[in-house]
Amino acid sequence: MKIDPNSSADLSVQIAQAIKDSIIAGELDVGERLPSEAELADHFQVSRPTVREALKRLAAQSLIRSQRGASGGAFVNRLSFEDAYSQQITTSTLLLSMNAVSFDTACEARYALERACAPLSAERRSPDHLATMRAEIFRQGQPGLTDEAFCASDVAFHRALVDGAGNPVLSYQLAGAVEAMQPLMNMITFTARDRERIVELHGQIADAIEQRNSQAADLALSELTAYTLELGTKAMAARASRHQNRSNVENSK
Amino acid sequence: MKIDPNSSADLSVQIAQAIKDSIIAGELDVGERLPSEAELADHFQVSRPTVREALKRLAAQSLIRSQRGASGGAFVNRLSFEDAYSQQITTSTLLLSMNAVSFDTACEARYALERACAPLSAERRSPDHLATMRAEIFRQGQPGLTDEAFCASDVAFHRALVDGAGNPVLSYQLAGAVEAMQPLMNMITFTARDRERIVELHGQIADAIEQRNSQAADLALSELTAYTLELGTKAMAARASRHQNRSNVENSK
DNA sequence: GACTTTTAAATGTCAGACAAATGATTTCTG
DNA sequence: CAGAAATCATTTGTCTGACATTTAAAAGTC
Structure with a gap:
């Protein structure tokens, strides 16, 4: 575990990388305690604040956690x-908000991933998952629900579908895709008819999962994909025309 | 953008969170310059090292980047x-190495995600993607390749398949799943026959993608899934029996 | 033996200083 | 006046030293 003081890179970056490498290489096991800040500073021949900055970088990635006190120190974290x-x-x-990912692209990715889960979910879903799905469908049918609440319930529904696959790696991968899409989904205004159609499709999906019919689930999901894309296209068009109007007004001043 | 000095949380954590919230809320745009460390320290009523630790936390997540010099400072990063x-x-x-995710679970997740991409890839793949796939298949057929090199080529092949879908969100999601599995895959020792079979299936996948036949691609991928799982199971069993033998030896001392 | 107090070790925070990089400004030169 | 060179000011990177706070273990007390 060494660093190069002549490198152009910042010392704290180098130290963070060195420790990270040790963790990935397994030289430092989960739960193991790192040397104290003073010892690390001595080892790397830098000052304690520099070591601290390195440790904070690692802490930001949940790679380590720090404890104060007598038997405290930095410990290698089990990444949960x-x-x-x-x-x-x-x-x-x-990523989605900064890179202007189109609604279509995000939507396509989301449903592609969900369709990958559906067959597994059909096979393994527990009564719990089904109950959650049914409960969210019921909620989505309630009148007076705000668009945000409807979207949140939608996320919960799809989350149950994904979790039904019983594969934590898949759940983890999809959590990002689905939740990150929520800001984009929130741009859509759902009419009563839109909601009716979505609830209907959700019902079909739940039925298919209950009957362990993966083909039917895939079919319903593909219809839902198409419908969501259609809604998104409309919403984006509406936004665009509003912008267009505004610029026209401004230009005519 | 305020913090609570009486909170139990560390000050640098609170400051990092406050800045992060501002970025997510869009109060700080991409490319915008944050106040200097001295100004931030003054604003939050803390010392500069504390502000610095907060900034390092954000830098570790690529949320900001720092530049030295006259017109330097911390800038909101466009997350690439x-x-x-x-x-x-x-x-x-x-996550995979620390949580003892089983080979089966990881493998299942990986191929489920890939099968989600295959139809899109069949539709949109460019000649470039096909060429990469063919080149990697050729490499995989070369004798004398180490297991590591074979695995790396396998990753490159599947990466081309995924990128063929032309959806950066999907590529991003899958990069993690596929690359993270490499250490697990490296545990497998591929016999000549294993490789032959894998190359054959890769060929079928490439053919299917070339002919834009998503059903055939799915079929080949499902066979590859089953075969990989079989190899993994064997490799794990071999490892387990080696461990068993070792304990027996140790117990009989 | 159980409880309280003390102590030592570690992180968290602060203050002030200097080094190094870098863009802006000024000065010098032709 | 134009361009090159030198200087300057600003900002981050690093160091030194110190004190505050937390915590577990050791020592002391009943």
């Missing part, structure tokens, strides 16, 4: 699925 | 797909 979820959601959200 | 890739690969790798 939950930590990974939340990191992925943050990353995906920023 | 590449940054997101590499973060996801690190996270996925650690």
Whole structure:
């Protein structure tokens, strides 16, 4: 575990990388305690604040956690699925919002991933997952629901579908895609008819999953994909025309 | 953008969160410059090292980048797909290695995601993607290839398949799953016969993608899934029996 | 033996300083 | 006046040293 003081890279970056490499290589096991900041500073021949900046970088990625006190120190963290979820959601959200990913692209990705889960979910879903799906469908049918609440329920429904596959890796991968799409989905205004159609398709999906009929589930999901894309296209067109009007007004001043 | 000095949370964590929230809320746009460290320290009523630790946390997530010099400072980063890739690969790798995800689970997730891409790839793949796939298949048939090189080529092949779908969100999601599985795949020792079979299936996949036949691609992928699972099961069993033998030896001392 | 107090070790925070990089400004030169 | 060179100011990167806070373990007390 060494660093090059003559490198152009910042020392704290190099130190963080060195420790990270040790963790990935398995030289530092989960739960193991790193040397104290003072010892690390001594080892790398840098000051304690520099070591601290390196440790903070690692802490930001949930790679280590710090404890104060007598037997405190920095410990190698067991990266939990939950930590990974939340990191992925943050990353995906920023990625979508900063890179102007089109609604179509995000939507396509989301449903492609969900359709990958559906056959597994049809095979393995527990009564719990089915109950969650049915409950969310019921909620979605309630009048007076805001668009945001409708979207949130939609996410919960699809989350149950994905979790039904019983594969934590898939759940983890999809959490990012689905949750990150919510801001985009929130741009859509759902009419009563839209909701009716969506609830109907959700019902078909739940039925198919209940009957362990993966083909029917895939069919319903593909219809839902097409319908969501249609709604998205309309919403984007409406936004565009509003912008167009506004510029026209501004130009005519 | 405020913090609570009486909170139990560390100040640098609170400051990092406050800035992160501002970025996500869009109060700070991409490319915008944050106040200097001294100004931030003044604003939050903390010392500069504390502000710096907060900024390092954000830099670790590629949310900001720092520049030295007269018109330097911290700038809100446009999170690139590449940054997101590499973060996801690190996270996925650690998740798999630290949580004892079974080979079966990881394998299932990987191929489920790939099968989600295959229809899109069949529709949209460019000659470039096909050429990459063919080249990797050729490489995989070369004698004397190490298991690691074979695995790496396998990853490149599947990467081309995924990229063929022309959906950067899907590519990003899958990069993590596929690359993170490489350490697990490296546990497998491929016999000449194994490789022959895999190359054959890869050929079938490439053919199907070339002919835009998504059904055939799905079929070949499902066979490849089953075959990989079989190989994995064998490899794990072999490992387990080696461990068993070792314990027996140790117990009989 | 159970409870309280002390202590030592570690991280968290602060203050001030200097080094290094870098763009802007000024000065010098032709 | 134009362009090149030198200088300057600003900002991050790093260092030194110190104190505050937390925490577990050791020591002391009843």
